[in-house]
Amino acid sequence: MLNIDTTSPRQVRAAIARGEITGNTAAFCPGYAQANLVILPKEWAFDFLLFGLRNKQACPILEVLDPGDPISKVIAPGADVRDELPRYRLWRDGELVEEPTGIHHLWRDDLVSFYLGCSFSFDDALKAAGLPVRHQQMGVNVPMYRTKLPAASAGRLHGPLVVSMRPMLPEQVDKAREVSAAFAEAHGAPVHAGDPAAIGIADLESPEYGDAVRLEPGEVPVFWACGVTPQAAVAASRVEMAITHAPGHMFISDIKAEDLGGKSLVTCG
Numbered sequence: 001m002l003n004i005d006t007t008s009p010r011q012v013r014a015a016i017a018r019g020e021i022t023g024n025t026a027a028f029c030p031g032y033a034q035a036n037l038v039i040l041p042k043e044w045a046f047d048f049l050l051f052g053l054r055n056k057q058a059c060p061i062l063e064v065l066d067p068g069d070p071i072s073k074v075i076a077p078g079a080d081v082r083d084e085l086p087r088y089r090l091w092r093d094g095e096l097v098e099e100p101t102g103i104h105h106l107w108r109d110d111l112v113s114f115y116l117g118c119s120f121s122f123d124d125a126l127k128a129a130g131l132p133v134r135h136q137q138m139g140v141n142v143p144m145y146r147t148k149l150p151a152a153s154a155g156r157l158h159g160p161l162v163v164s165m166r167p168m169l170p171e172q173v174d175k176a177r178e179v180s181a182a183f184a185e186a187h188g189a190p191v192h193a194g195d196p197a198a199i200g201i202a203d204l205e206s207p208e209y210g211d212a213v214r215l216e217p218g219e220v221p222v223f224w225a226c227g228v229t230p231q232a233a234v235a236a237s238r239v240e241m242a243i244t245h246a247p248g249h250m251f252i253s254d255i256k257a258e259d260l261g262g263k264s265l266v267t268c269g
Contacts, residue, residue, distance in 0.1 A: 007031075009076065009252045013084040022086045022101055024141040024248035030124045033186065033257045034250035035062055035075060036116040036227030037085060038234075039103075039243040042067045045112040047155030051233065052114065054152035058161060058225035060117035060185045060260075062253070068109035075253035081113045087246035089231065094238035099246055106243060116227045118250050119164050121186035121257040122179065126166070129179050134167050134213040141248035142166070143207035144226050148200025149191075151229055159233035163191060163223040165204070167215045176222055185260035192223045199223065209247035 002020060004011040009029050015021045025034060040048050045067070052059040063074045065081065072079045083102040090098040090106060100106070119142070123133045135142040142164045149161040164187075168176050173193045181189040192199050204221060205212045209228055215221065234242045245251065 009254050012252055013076070013079055016086050017080070017083040019101060025086060025250045025252055026120055026123065026136055026142065026248065027139075029252050031257055033062075033075070033253045033255040033260050034118040034120040035253055036118050036230070037081065037088075037243075037245040037251055038114045038116065038230045039081070039111050040114075040239065041108070041241060042110045042112055044156070044239060044242075047157050048114060048230070051151070051154035051157045051230070052116070054154050055161075055229060057188055057191065058151060058229040059227065060187065061114060062117055062185060062255075063115040065113040067112050070107065070113065072115070075115055075255050076251070077254070079251075081251075082107055085245050085249055085251050087249040089244045089246050091231075091234050091239060091242040091244065093240055094235045096235075103243055111243070115251060115253075116230070117183075117186040117260055118227050119180075119187045119224050120250060121260055122183040124257065125179050125183070126176060129175055131168060131172055131176055131179065132166070135211070138213055140211035140213065142210050143204070143212055144209035144228050144247055145196075145201045145223075146208050146232055151233060157233045157237050159229070159236035161191070162209070162226040162229040162232050163199070164210070164226045165207075165213075165221045165223050167213065167219040168193075168222045169219055173220070173222055180224065183257065183260045186257065187225045187227070190222050190224050194220050196221055196223075
């Protein structure tokens with residue numbers, strides 16, 4: 001039993017840094033924006049910045065830190081990128097080699113950190129609108145899938161679009177689109193609803209990331225662009241070294257989710 005206020009981003013991040021929370025963050029801190037993470041050597045940073053701008057729905061950039069600086073200035077002032085996510089991923093030459101719970105031992109002066117918007121940020125708004133959020137109901141991670149849709153390439157970076165999925169009744173899809181569209185910096189509206197094969201997903205029971213969730217009778221899968229898209233690009237582009245969040249193990253910011261509308265928060269340094 002955690003002896004903290006699980007609605008407080010600062011207290012949850014502190015518990016994460018102490019190693020008390022290592023699981024997915026979907027149910028923590030309702031109303032606060034969560035963020036994906038990509039950390040790359042400086043020589044890859046411009047390529048990734050361009051990748052984010054060209055794939056804004058999948059990679060809405062909230063904050064960029066200076067090379068070697070691990071401390072957030074905007075979305076969670078004072079938070080340390082090296083230990084305030086529950087689980088990270090280390091990539092070498094495009095291969096996943098480690099999932100540590102902290103990255104102090106990997107830190108270098110040339111590393112540039114990018115925080116990206118996350119769909120967990122609008123899940124509470126979906127619930128408030130009376131829409132199902134099945135992964136929260138089941139207490140599991142959201143299912144995420146690689147699609148046949150290509151992300152727009154940028155410099156050396158290329159790869160497929162990754163999507164997250166939430167089941168809805170057909171008559172709920174328009175409402176889900178309306179609610180999530182208000183969160184432009186957290187992936188916005190869905191990119192597809194209905195037949196998963198149309199975007200290259202063969203089996204909803206076998207997500208590449210996260211956990212499968214049940215579809216109730218009559219429901220259809222609804223897909224949103226996902227911040228794991230950069231991880232697919234890191235793999236496809238054989239980036240020599242990168243650090244990301246483990247899917248579903250997000251950075252919890254001090255920014256209210258409702259503030260992730262059309263105006264970007266992005267800043268460097």
